Amino acid sequence: MLIFDLDGTLIDSRLDLAHAVNATRVQTGREPIDHALIYSYVGNGAPVLIQRALGPGTTQTELDSALAFFLDYYREHAVDYTVLYPGVRESLDQLHAAGIQLALLTNKPVRITHLIMEHFGISDLMFRIYGGNSFEQKKPHPIGIDTIRGEAGRSAADTWMIGDSAVDIQTARNAGVSACGVTWGFQPETLIEYPPDVLVDRLEDFAVRFLQR
Numbered sequence: 001m002l003i004f005d006l007d008g009t010l011i012d013s014r015l016d017l018a019h020a021v022n023a024t025r026v027q028t029g030r031e032p033i034d035h036a037l038i039y040s041y042v043g044n045g046a047p048v049l050i051q052r053a054l055g056p057g058t059t060q061t062e063l064d065s066a067l068a069f070f071l072d073y074y075r076e077h078a079v080d081y082t083v084l085y086p087g088v089r090e091s092l093d094q095l096h097a098a099g100i101q102l103a104l105l106t107n108k109p110v111r112i113t114h115l116i117m118e119h120f121g122i123s124d125l126m127f128r129i130y131g132g133n134s135f136e137q138k139k140p141h142p143i144g145i146d147t148i149r150g151e152a153g154r155s156a157a158d159t160w161m162i163g164d165s166a167v168d169i170q171t172a173r174n175a176g177v178s179a180c181g182v183t184w185g186f187q188p189e190t191l192i193e194y195p196p197d198v199l200v201d202r203l204e205d206f207a208v209r210f211l212q213r
Contacts (some may be wrong), residue, residue, distance in 0.1 A: 001102075001152055001154040001158060002101070002159075003102075003104070003145060003159065003160065004102065004103070004105070004162050004163070005104075005105065005106055005161075005162065005164060005165075006113060006116070006117075007185075008043075008163075008186035009085075010092075010122075011088075011116065011120070012083050012085055013078070015035075015080075015082070016074065016078055016082050017038065020074040021038045021041075021050070021053045021070065023070075023073050024053065024054075028054065028062065028066050033053070039187070041053055043165045043167045044138065044167060045109075045132040045138045046070060046071060046107075046108070047063075049070075050063060050070050051063060071109065075112055078112055078119075079115075082116065084122075086202075088203055091204050091206070092122055092125050093125070094211070095207050096125045101127045103129070103130075103148045105130050105139065105148065105171075106131055106132065107132035108131055110129070110132070110133055110134050111131070112131075113129060117129060127151075128152075130148070139170075139171040140171040141171070145159065145171060159177040160179070160210070161175070161179050161180070163182070164181065164187060164191075167190075169194040173194075178198075179197050180198045180206050181199045183201050184201070
C-alpha cells in the first residue's frame with residue numbers, strides 16, 4: 001500500500017496557499033509577506049499555518065476569526081493556480097492499474113482536500129482520503145497511517161508513506177512504515193534532518209521501483 005501526502009507531493013498548491021494567507025493577513029490589518037516564507041509554514045495544518053503567518057502576540061479570538069476567513073477564502077480559490085506535478089497522474093494511473101492500493105493522508109482540511117482531488121479527477125484512484133481534521137491528531141501522529149492500514153488489512157512492512165517534508169517522514173517512522181521523500185516539494189531541505197528510506201526526483205522513478213520489487 002502507498003499513502004501519499006498532498007501539498008508538495010501530488011500538487012503544487014504554493015501560489016493559492018500564499019494568496020489565501022496574504023488575503024488573511026490583509027483582512028487582519030497586516031501587510032502581505034513573502035511567498036517563500038509562507039511556503040516554509042506549510043505542513044502542519046491550517047491552524048498552525050495561520051498561527052505562524054500572523055505571528056506571536058495574536059489573540060485566540062483573532063486566530064479563530066482569521067482561520068475561518070482563510071478556510072472560506074481558500075475553499076473558493078484552492079484550484080486557481082494549483083496543478084498536479086509532472087508525472088503524478090501517469091504514476092498514479094500506472095500504480096492503480098497494477099492493483100496497488102493507494103491512499104491520501106494530508107494535514108489539509110478534508111473537505112478542501114476532496115474538492116482538489118475531484119477537480120483533478122484522481123479521487124477514484126484512492127482507497128481512502130483523509131485530511132487534517134479526519135482524526136483527533138494530525139501528522140506526524142501515526143493515527144492516520146494506522147487507520148488506513150487497518151481498513152486495508154495491510155501490514156506495516158507492506159506500507160509506504162510518500163511525502164515532501166520532515167512531517168511525512170516522521171509520520172512514517174512513528175507508524176513503523178517505510179518512507180519515500182520527494183525533492184520537488186515545499187520543504188525538501190527538511191529531509192536532510194529526517195532522511196527517508198528512498199529519495200526520488202520524479203514520482204515515475206518511485207512507481208517503477210515499487211512495481212519492480
